Amino acid sequence: MKKALQYVVLILLVLAAIAPFLWLLSTALKGPSENIFAYPPQFIPQHPTLDNFTAVWNKVPMLWFFINSIVVTLLTIFFNITLSVLAAYPLARMRFKGQGAIFFSILATMMIPFQVLMIPLYLICLKLNLTDNAGALNGWLGLVLPFAVSGFGIFFVRQALVTLPKELEESAVLDGCNSLQILWHVLLPLIRPTLATLAVFAFMATWGEFLWPSIILSEPSHFTLPVGLVQLQSAFSSDWKLIAAGTLLSMLPVLVFFFTLQRYFVTGATSGAVKG
Amino acid sequence: MFKPRTPYLYLILPAVFMVGFFFLPLLMAFNISLSDYSRDIYHPAFVGWANYAKLAHSEPFWQAMQNTFVFLFGVVPAMVVLPIFLALLVNGKLKGITLFRSLIYIPVVISMVVVGIAWRWLYADDGLINWFLSLFHLPKVGWLVNPDIALYSVMIVVVWKGLAYYMMMYLAHLQSISQELYEAAEIDGANLWRKHWHVTLPHLRPTMVMVGIISTIGSLKVFTEIYVMTRGGPVGATKTLVYYIYERAFENLDLGIASAAGIVLMLILLVFSMLEMRLSPKDDDAKALEKLKRAETPLLPGKNGVA
Numbered sequence: 001m002k003k004a005l006q007y008v009v010l011i012l013l014v015l016a017a018i019a020p021f022l023w024l025l026s027t028a029l030k031g032p033s034e035n036i037f038a039y040p041p042q043f044i045p046q047h048p049t050l051d052n053f054t055a056v057w058n059k060v061p062m063l064w065f066f067i068n069s070i071v072v073t074l075l076t077i078f079f080n081i082t083l084s085v086l087a088a089y090p091l092a093r094m095r096f097k098g099q100g101a102i103f104f105s106i107l108a109t110m111m112i113p114f115q116v117l118m119i120p121l122y123l124i125c126l127k128l129n130l131t132d133n134a135g136a137l138n139g140w141l142g143l144v145l146p147f148a149v150s151g152f153g154i155f156f157v158r159q160a161l162v163t164l165p166k167e168l169e170e171s172a173v174l175d176g177c178n179s180l181q182i183l184w185h186v187l188l189p190l191i192r193p194t195l196a197t198l199a200v201f202a203f204m205a206t207w208g209e210f211l212w213p214s215i216i217l218s219e220p221s222h223f224t225l226p227v228g229l230v231q232l233q234s235a236f237s238s239d240w241k242l243i244a245a246g247t248l249l250s251m252l253p254v255l256v257f258f259f260t261l262q263r264y265f266v267t268g269a270t271s272g273a274v275k276g
Numbered sequence: 277m278f279k280p281r282t283p284y285l286y287l288i289l290p291a292v293f294m295v296g297f298f299f300l301p302l303l304m305a306f307n308i309s310l311s312d313y314s315r316d317i318y319h320p321a322f323v324g325w326a327n328y329a330k331l332a333h334s335e336p337f338w339q340a341m342q343n344t345f346v347f348l349f350g351v352v353p354a355m356v357v358l359p360i361f362l363a364l365l366v367n368g369k370l371k372g373i374t375l376f377r378s379l380i381y382i383p384v385v386i387s388m389v390v391v392g393i394a395w396r397w398l399y400a401d402d403g404l405i406n407w408f409l410s411l412f413h414l415p416k417v418g419w420l421v422n423p424d425i426a427l428y429s430v431m432i433v434v435v436w437k438g439l440a441y442y443m444m445m446y447l448a449h450l451q452s453i454s455q456e457l458y459e460a461a462e463i464d465g466a467n468l469w470r471k472h473w474h475v476t477l478p479h480l481r482p483t484m485v486m487v488g489i490i491s492t493i494g495s496l497k498v499f500t501e502i503y504v505m506t507r508g509g510p511v512g513a514t515k516t517l518v519y520y521i522y523e524r525a526f527e528n529l530d531l532g533i534a535s536a537a538g539i540v541l542m543l544i545l546l547v548f549s550m551l552e553m554r555l556s557p558k559d560d561d562a563k564a565l566e567k568l569k570r571a572e573t574p575l576l577p578g579k580n581g582v583a
Contacts, residue, residue: 017381037402105299115538115541116305119534120301169277208390250387258378
């Protein structure tokens, strides 16, 4: 009896969490003859159709939104992991002059809000031709490079590397490994879960990012999904069937990613929270 | 073990990015905030602290500040308290509980733009929420078009999206509370309410402080949710500090004022970040991290750090 009650509560919570998306789905599936403002609302579409999805796909460069978002996100993840590992390795496993000062200044960057940097970053990107006015590739780089390195990423990888035992390197050196071989063959395989968690962080921060892409991008075919969706919203201001269809399409990759890599999302949330 | 220059070789590339995209822009931001761009954006003139003085007398700036703090004082208490109840609800050992947790977590992983659009549709004049109110013979509410209400409507969405995130943080700490404490309380005759009041709450207090500070920092930076749902309207009722910066910089091209407001934002955030460091529970965190490490690297059970 008590268990049944608990399940009822849980189901209500899940409904509260996904109802807004289900309502989008219901709207997107409605046929041309159905009134989406009907009172009382029609929850189950009477003439379900996928036409709204194909219509939005044809009316705006949806495919490009996806391609741009995927390319930018993958590049950002790649840069983040590479640069974090490169910086974290000496900080965690070697001793050198200026180590403390360097580590401190890296931590200090975590205190600088992006909203302060975005104006000068915009000027820098204009100077370096890193906006999409100079082409799609430049636009991609303009979106990626400012987020290529993160103080948090370096800190996160360093914390993982620092806990590994010293004997690992000592025996590797006796075997004739150089520092790069030690990193690649000995240390990195041991911190794979940390790197996966960092990848999830970078994914979450990049995939949904709106502020910076909206500043850098101007040509619709260069838009990422969030910028494209906002434009969709103003272009079809009252056609909620199309807006709902486009919005739902954009959710698919995130949901797939989330349900396959769930456990890294949760480690992320519990390891101390680092949003925006 | 290694050559003395080896560590520096590894650091070169990250350092180039750090300098180019953090330290240089930070210096530039200070510099821009001391210049006047409003006359000629290509030939800014040095004006000292004039932009800061202008801000201090600017009506829209203080309006944005006020909105930001109304937002903060509404959202932060909700984020600190409500997820505790959620965490208690999903803490059971029920069958399929992990699936329930994941489903409840969905709003966290969906991007703010998508969430904003979904809620704009719910909040529509003839939308689902107003229909629901009509069932109880309540009048329609202009959720996003009434200047007295719009900011609160956005706050509801932000809380709705963030709850599960903090729920997971609380859950992690709930599960670290020793079961024996609850058993002892039961032997002393404590009921459910008193058990949570005397055992759970004191253990969660450090987490509550963390959640409070994290959500404060998030609230101070709120932008995308506003842009998507109201564009700062109606009549500026939902313009927040970051919205003000964005508008000044990229719509009015008044980079000087915008940068000055950005520096003000950074100083406010700095105060809260300091608080976070001062108040963050050192040994609790270390323990939690240690637990995490063990869970993550099963190859090395219980090895000590060699820092």
